[in-house]
Amino acid sequence: CGKNDAEEAPAPTLYDRLGKTEGIAKIVDGLIANVGTETQMTNSVMLRSHKPMLDAVNSGADPTRLQRLRNNFIDQVGEATGGPLKYKGLSMLTAHKGMAVTHTEFTVWRAQLEKSLNTNKVSETDKAALYAIIDKMHDDVVGH
Numbered sequence: 001c002g003k004n005d006a007e008e009a010p011a012p013t014l015y016d017r018l019g020k021t022e023g024i025a026k027i028v029d030g031l032i033a034n035v036g037t038e039t040q041m042t043n044s045v046m047l048r049s050h051k052p053m054l055d056a057v058n059s060g061a062d063p064t065r066l067q068r069l070r071n072n073f074i075d076q077v078g079e080a081t082g083g084p085l086k087y088k089g090l091s092m093l094t095a096h097k098g099m100a101v102t103h104t105e106f107t108v109w110r111a112q113l114e115k116s117l118n119t120n121k122v123s124e125t126d127k128a129a130l131y132a133i134i135d136k137m138h139d140d141v142v143g144h
C-alpha cells in the first residue's frame with residue numbers, strides 16, 4: 001500500500017502482453033491462415049504433413065478437426081505464457097507422431113508464426129520470449 005503500490009504490482013506476464021486470450025486467438029488464427037495459404041502454393045512445404053487433416057475437414061469426415069487444433073493451440077500458448085488457460089490436448093510428441101516432420105518443415109511453420117506475430121504487432125522482446133517456449137518443443141515435434 002501507499003507509495004510502493006506501483007513498484008509492487010506484479011509485472012504483466014507474456015500472456016498479458018500478447019493481449020490475453022483474445023490476442024493469442026488472433027495470433028493463432030493468423031498462423032492458421034498463413035499455413036493454409038502456404039499449403040496452397042506450388043511446391044508447398046507444409047502440404048504433406050497437413051494433408052490428412054485438410055482432407056478430413058474438406059471431405060466432411062471430421063469437420064471440426066482444425067477447430068479443435070486451433071482451440072488446443074490457444075490453450076497451450078495461454079498456459080505456457082503464464083495465463084489462466086489449461087492445455088488439454090496431446091503431448092507434442094504424441095500429436096506429431098507418425099508425421100515425420102522435418103527441420104525444414106518446422107522452419108517454414110515457424111515463419112508462418114513470425115508473419116502472424118508481425119501482423120499482430122508483437123514486439124521483438126515478446127517474440128523472443130514466445131520463441132523460447134516454441135523452440136523448446138522442436139525436438140518433440142520434429143523427426144517422429
Ligand code: HEM
Binds near residue numbers: 069091
Ligand atoms: C513448436 C511447434 C508446434 C506446436 C506448439 C504445435 C502444436 C500443435 C498442437 C497443440 C496440436 C494439436 C494437438 C491436439 O489436438 O491434441 C498440433 C497438431 C498438429 N500439428 Fe503441430 N505444432 C507445432 C509444429 C508443427 C509443425 C512444424 C507441423 C508441420 C509442418 C505441425 C503440424 C501439425 C498437424 C498436421 C497436426 C495434427 C492435426 C490433426 O491431424 O488433427 N505442427 N500441433
